[in-house]
Amino acid sequence: MESPSAPEQRSSDFMPLEPGRPPGLEFSMGVALFAITMLAFFGVQSVALVKGVIDRTPELQGESFSFSWFQDPLFQQRLQDLAFNGDLVGKESAWSGGICSVLILFACWRWKRDRVGLLLGLKLPKPKEFLKWFGLFAGIMLGIELLAQFVPAFDTDFMEKVVGSTTNWPLLVIGVVLLGPLFEELLLRGLLFGTLRHIADEHMSVAITAGVFALMHLQYSLPIMLLILPMGIALGYARSRSGSIWVPVLLHMLNNGMSVLWP
Numbered sequence: 034m035e036s037p038s039a040p041e042q043r044s045s046d047f048m049p050l051e052p053g054r055p056p057g058l059e060f061s062m063g064v065a066l067f068a069i070t071m072l073a074f075f076g077v078q079s080v081a082l083v084k085g086v087i088d089r090t091p092e093l094q095g096e097s098f099s100f101s102w103f104q105d106p107l108f109q110q111r112l113q114d115l116a117f118n119g120d121l122v123g124k125e126s127a128w129s130g131g132i133c134s135v136l137i138l139f140a141c142w143r144w145k146r147d148r149v150g151l152l153l154g155l156k157l158p159k160p161k162e163f164l165k166w167f168g169l170f171a172g173i174m175l176g177i178e179l180l181a182q183f184v185p186a187f188d189t190d191f192m193e194k195v196v197g198s199t200t201n202w203p204l205l206v207i208g209v210v211l212l213g214p215l216f217e218e219l220l221l222r223g224l225l226f227g228t229l230r231h232i233a234d235e236h237m238s239v240a241i242t243a244g245v246f247a248l249m250h251l252q253y254s255l256p257i258m259l260l261i262l263p264m265g266i267a268l269g270y271a272r273s274r275s276g277s278i279w280v281p282v283l284l285h286m287l288n289n290g291m292s293v294l295w296p
Contacts, residue, residue, distance in 0.1 A: 119199025
């Protein structure tokens with residue numbers, strides 16, 4: 034019997050929902066769902082951002098929405114002013130993370146039905162699996178923190194600005210610490226990783242998901258995004274080797290929690 038800590042099987046484990054459906058077709062379906070989810074994510078975030086800017090700009094209140102606002106100097110200035118606003122960041126993360134997490138679960142269930150647990154890695158991990166990966170992830174985070182202390186290019190004050198400007202801590206925690214990581218892991222180490230495993234091996238799947246993970250953090254500078262890459266690799270192998278999405282979900286939540294409590 035295979036050990037629970039053994040690597041996931043190759044793409045043959047992700048069997049088609051119906052006999053005879055080729056892996057390439059399943060891969061295409063997964064990519065389409067990934068693209069739809071990303072569009073929904075940016076759409077929800079954009080709505081939350083625009084509404085947040087309007088709510089905090091009396092000059093724009095009472096006017097009907099118009100795309101011309103995006104060329105309005107006042108609107109553009111308010112976008113820049115509120116880019117690090119903790120209340121707005123928490124609201125964006127909470128709405129987009131919550132809605133899109135439900136979307137992923139529903140879409141993948143419609144696609145895979147009884148195999149959705151295998152696709153997304155929904156089984157619960159053994160405690161020793163989490164502890165093992167927590168130790169490795171903590172070591173990576175410590176190395177990143179030390180590097181940031183000695184190399185200014187790897188230092189960032191993004192979370193300091195977000196935390197310092199928030200007036201709604203529960204919303205920030207729900208959005209940034211809980212729902213944000215849950216969505217990102219379901220999207221990347223769940224849907225995208227499972228989709229890639231139809232045609233690619235474990236290492237390629239981990240590498241691609243880690244690259245996408247870094248690109249999703251465009252609020253940071255390029256050096257910071259390069260530091261996010263090893264985090265994504267660790268989270269990817271945690272998903273693959275434990276067989277459970279909940280290991281990277283908890284690690285991601287702990288990382289974001291530390292960023293909020295100790296920015």
